[in-house]
Amino acid sequence: xxxxxxxxxxxxxxxxxxxxxxxxxxxxxxxxxxxxxxxxxxxxxxxxxxxxxxxxxxxxxxxxxxxxxxxxxxxxxxxxxxxxxxxxxxxxxxxxxxxxxxxxxxxxxxxxxxxxxxxxxxxxxxxxxxxxxxxxxxxxxxxxxxxxxxxxxxxxxxxxxxxxxxxxxxxxxxxxxxxxxxxxxxxxxxxxxxxxxxxxxxxxxxxxxxxxxxxxxxxxxxxxxxxxxxxxxxxxxxxxxxxxxxxxxxxxxxxxxxxxxxxxxxxxxxxxxxxxxxxxxxxxxxxxxxxxxxxxxxxxxxxxxxxxxxxxxxxxxxxxxxxxxxxxxxxxxxxxxxxxxxxxxxxxxxxxxxxxxxxxxxxxxxxxxxxxxxxxxxxxxxxxxxxxxxxxxxxxxxxxxxxxxxxxxxxxxxxxxxxxxxxxxxxxxxxxxxxxxxxxxxxxxxxxxxxxxxxxxxxxxxxxxxxxxxxxxxxxxxxxxxxxxxxxxx
Numbered sequence: 001x002x003x004x005x006x007x008x009x010x011x012x013x014x015x016x017x018x019x020x021x022x023x024x025x026x027x028x029x030x031x032x033x034x035x036x037x038x039x040x041x042x043x044x045x046x047x048x049x050x051x052x053x054x055x056x057x058x059x060x061x062x063x064x065x066x067x068x069x070x071x072x073x074x075x076x077x078x079x080x081x082x083x084x085x086x087x088x089x090x091x092x093x094x095x096x097x098x099x100x101x102x103x104x105x106x107x108x109x110x111x112x113x114x115x116x117x118x119x120x121x122x123x124x125x126x127x128x129x130x131x132x133x134x135x136x137x138x139x140x141x142x143x144x145x146x147x148x149x150x151x152x153x154x155x156x157x158x159x160x161x162x163x164x165x166x167x168x169x170x171x172x173x174x175x176x177x178x179x180x181x182x183x184x185x186x187x188x189x190x191x192x193x194x195x196x197x198x199x200x201x202x203x204x205x206x207x208x209x210x211x212x213x214x215x216x217x218x219x220x221x222x223x224x225x226x227x228x229x230x231x232x233x234x235x236x237x238x239x240x241x242x243x244x245x246x247x248x249x250x251x252x253x254x255x256x257x258x259x260x261x262x263x264x265x266x267x268x269x270x271x272x273x274x275x276x277x278x279x280x281x282x283x284x285x286x287x288x289x290x291x292x293x294x295x296x297x298x299x300x301x302x303x304x305x306x307x308x309x310x311x312x313x314x315x316x317x318x319x320x321x322x323x324x325x326x327x328x329x330x331x332x333x334x335x336x337x338x339x340x341x342x343x344x345x346x347x348x349x350x351x352x353x354x355x356x357x358x359x360x361x362x363x364x365x366x367x368x369x370x371x372x373x374x375x376x377x378x379x380x381x382x383x384x385x386x387x388x389x390x391x392x393x394x395x396x397x398x399x400x401x402x403x404x405x406x407x408x409x410x411x412x413x414x415x416x417x418x419x420x421x422x423x424x425x426x427x428x429x430x431x432x433x434x435x436x437x438x439x440x441x442x443x444x445x446x447x448x449x450x451x452x453x454x455x456x457x458x459x460x461x462x463x464x465x466x467x468x469x470x471x472x473x474x475x476x477x478x479x480x481x482x483x484x485x486x487x488x489x490x
Contacts, residue, residue: 022058022158075100
């Protein structure tokens, strides 16, 4: 996505109406210190110094959506108790529509209590119900979704196996989504994914994918086998597998797949990253993004989330700041060849025509700009292969380049006609062309087709070479000679 597309997406998020269906719970944290053993039993005594109570489970997804500025609705079943009232009050405080909540005096509202001391968790104890909700409650929730479907742009399912998301309820919601044209995006749990059959998209992590597919994931081939098995058996439109530090993998019904490396710079805590991915993919689809772009936004947001400590949300401003920084510094265009190859494969699957040209571009001048503008018109994306400093020295002598490769890359990345810049250290770009596999290879009119490096390779897979006329009298060498002449005359 370019800067304009990102800004348009971020501006639309506030209008998204999202329904979250799932297991709501309370996350309680008791912090303290310990320096003695109990006289009653050989256990540590923790003196509690601080307490915190937060929304948990599906509430993490809700917090993500609220932080993004979405209009959020929720449907679930809570215990008719003090904890159930606490959950509803917390949702009311953040302006979530709670008309889809049911209260059952026979159920416990899930509360997970964690005791922490000396920078570590000492113990956790849970109070909750896990039995399935009744058939009557299942139907009431389904009726709520059906009757209010026109109020939603996307349905997000957050399953923690606490009994709310029965197979009957899930299948009704999936059918409603198809009838109304609403994406149904699910963060699944457990070993039997049959109840999610027919959903728009599932977002399991790597371990969950292994368990559900019964395929041990040890490499790219086994990942592909597991992903395609789930996709086919569950009749999904798309499967998105989150792979922690390895990024995100997307599998499509037609057999295509896309792999996005992680965007995280530093990882402090992966807690809640899956909720961030579910939220951003859902919001992306609701805004009309492609699966690839929605997953890309989710991948970037998850990278922000894991750089924080604890279950964290990500705001529109944080996403905008990261993108603004990237575009300001040129990072969004300047790519390593391995990363660029992945990006171009995604663009190729979307039907984009990829144009490639290469050169030194030392002392950028009008001839360069006009040449690059014409090259860009040959297709949808222009990739510039830039000779490294060492490569130029071998080609042009020890006095060149005049401008270092990093500066040259950033100057070129500022041109709107260039989509990506990648440096290469070899004497020719043949190895780079082989990795990127462009559709069109562009060179100046001072070449003939037979002298263009990479022509045979590109033509072997159906690509072509295009030669573009150069601006007469415009070259870096001429500029250098003119400068030297003028200074010598002085």
